[in-house]
Amino acid sequence: MRLRNIPGSREAIAENPWCIPEECHPKGKWHDIFKNDHPIQIEIGMGKGRFILELARQNPDINYVGIEKYSSVLVRGLQKMEETPLENIRFIRMDAETICEMFGEHEVDRIYLNFSDPWPKDRHAKRRLTSREFFRRYDHILKTDGRVEFKTDNSSLFDFSLEEVKEAGWRLDGFTRNLHHDPLMNEGNVMTEYEERFSAMGNPIHKLIASR
Ligand code: SAM
Secondary structure, eight states, rough: OOOOOOTHHHHHHHHHHTTTTGGGGGTHHHHHTTOOOOOEEEEESTTTOOHHHHHHHHOSSSSEEEEEEEEEHHHHHHHHHHSOOOTTTHHHHHHHGGGTSSSSOOOOOEEESSSSOOEEEEEEEEEEEESSHHHHHHHHHHEEEEEEEEEEEEEHHHHHHHHHHHTTEEEEEESSOOGHHHHHHHHOOOOOOHHHHHHHHOOOEEEEEEOO
């Protein structure tokens, strides 16, 4: 993600009614925030939000929470949202390392990770969103029958993630190394910004689904 500081993005986020500030302590209260008991699905590292906004548009009976570390990126998603407001989506600007402070035990039905940062140096492996450390956090916030869905074009990160699913004691429900040529796994696929860009360059898209 090319990061350009957008002046005023922090202020725009603080004032935006769809953005839930960390200080709001929404943990365990998401159904009150959405004012319904629909399932809650989250995307960690939503970037400019194309994927999660499209899911929210297609599925009005599911609640979505988009999580993004950088204000300058998140603000782009908020701009798109203002063009077509949706009731079933909220956003948080945060580092996912503290995700267990924002969601209660078993509060989340599904976690999407799309084109997550690879952190190629071994000493940074713990920062990868598919590391065993993150699976431990997901284990806490995900419902017992919940699942994690991960897409990337980075084969090293994908190999690492397959190993980490096993190391974390999770089950691999499905995987493919060429999503767009796998009719079953690709059914209903919603493309992300990075997915569109990398598949246009000819990179095969990998996907895995994990549960416990
Ligand atoms: N998911 C989008 C897509 O597929 O088009 C964006 C992919 S981009 C490569 C990765 C995004 O994840 C960036 O916007 C980055 O800021 C965000 N990100 C990386 N690590 C994160 C973390 N620990 N917590 C929250 N967001 C994170």
